[in-house]
Amino acid sequence: MSRGSLTGCVLGLVLACGVAGAQALPYRNESCSEDGLVCLLIEQPDTETASLSIRARVHSTLTLTLEADVENVALSTPLPVTAVFEGPETRTLVKLEHKQRALAWSYKNVRYTSNWGTPRAVHDDSVVYQLPFAADRAVRVIQGYDGAFSHHGSSRHAVDFDLPEGSPVHAARAGTVVQVVQHFTAAGTDASYQQKDKGNRVLVRHSDGTLGYYGHLQPGSVVVKEGQYVTPWQLLGRSGNTGYSLGPHLHFEVRKPLDGKQSLTIPVRFNTSRGVGVPLEKDKSYTAVR
Template sequence: MIRVFTTIVLLILGSPIFSQANQNCDKKNICSWIESENNENSLYLQAKNLIPGTHMTVYLSIEGSNIETDPPSPISFVLDSSEKKKALTIKKKENSQSSGSISVLAVAYYGNLTAVHNDTYIYTLPYEGKSWISVGYNSGEEHRGGGAYSLDFVLKEGASILAARDGIVVETEDSYTEGRKDPKLIDKANRVVIEHSDGTVAIYGHLQPKGVLVKTGEKVLAGQKIGLAGNTGFSTGPHLHFEVYKPEENRKKRSFATLFKTESEEKEYLSEENAYWSPDGKTPPGFPMTNLEEICIGNSVPNPDKLEVCQYKIKAKQTFYLSIPIFKSGPYLFKAELISGKTKAAVFKLEEKIPGGINFQAWEIQTDLAPGKYKAKFYLEEKEIGEKSLQILP
């Protein structure tokens, strides 16, 4: 979870009738103060730099001897303009002799406490190309509680981050440089925070140092490039943390499952250990579980992090490798066979079960094939997904 709030504490030394206090403001210029008039003492809030069209939810807790508030504290209060707002009234308890001291705790969150998420909205994938979800809903260490409906997309350092929905940028941070699995870095992830028209907020976290490409107050459109993927804060590798939430009472938040339009051309909820990419109207052989064009046969050991250009030419009487990318989590039954160009008969067959939870599978194969031309056929779940020409070199 990326926390996006600050705390301000106001201490007033009171008498039976409170005197007016100076304003106390946090780094976001959310200010609180007490005004006394007509024997009534009121706490006011003001978001002096609030961006038009956005909201700030402020949690208020008032503590003090012999005092009570109306409405009762703690409460959460929504600021929707830069005008000052009366949040509550403070008064002495009946039959009390003195008010003593008062402590005011104000914790500010981006977003609208009363927001109603538009569950029918179809989000744009927040990256270019293809990405796997390493941590999905209700999973891992951080995707729990208020942040249960968060997604971690595996991306290379510097990959483009796109806005998933239209909105207004309410916060940016790109000064942090460290990234590792360390609780001390929980609040030190570079990020872009965007408020949507329904009052919910999206967080794009773990960006590169100096990897923010938008400014606070800027209106952005879905699909617009807003940052660069990185590995800052509490993180085990380059990825994008994406989350849509709204503030709730008692310093809590509620995250939302979000629909995306994907390569399937349908709206869908995304799940862990699967890959997704933007729709382009193309459906390669093996879609959507794999792509025939990326199945590789060669003499070199395959590298899952590097897409190889496979020539389908291997040396005779040498070990070769067969590899296949997996875009949707299995298990799957995979079959491959080599058919001689001369005899038209199958001279080699492979049948393996691809387990769930992986995005790449490779096999080391030792066989004694005569030089010549062959045809390689591939099957997933008993369905032929295509074939390629193969040549065994002398």
């Protein structure tokens, strides 16, 4: 019903006070995300300067926002700083310099958050989406746009379909699979499920740069791979009950990142037996048609 950022954040910590506190110089530390796709590199060659860099090993466009708590520091770029990575790349995002030499300086709590996709994506509003389940099957909407339970803020334009666990989930639009997560086994409404995005999912990048998100999938049910091109109606996996969820269902939305922390969901038109572009309303059933 909702989700957080698509990749986790890495926390780095450096204290630099005059002669870099207890850290021996030159100082260098690299910490990576669990999947190894993004690494945060902190370097301090001397007592007066430092740099914060990102090493990305991504196969698709990723938007990242870097933050840190600084005191008495001159910055080459204001923090937070947001950068878009189109593929494998190492980039220095900000350089730091001791500002008033008579006073101590510090930088600490260096951290980042990231979202797949780019803020530059512009949705093609001429596209009509297929309903993401089997054709000729009527499925009830249990939460639509602006849903009271969780479809607000970054999830405002999302739809939850009442699919029993194990139901086939099909691609609503052609695109390239960006992310597959299928190892989670639990569900709940505790805030940690929402904040950490502990739901299984498939993320598909469309030709206009937007992303289709298929969430709460059954563990181990995904049949597509990252980097694979999929066509409308192609089987992606099976519905489940994982992550921030009250019960078995499929969460679908089209989105793009605003930065590494926030996303924007986009209202889209669906092809249904009731017609094209009819609003999908809560507690009404809709049938997918080819």
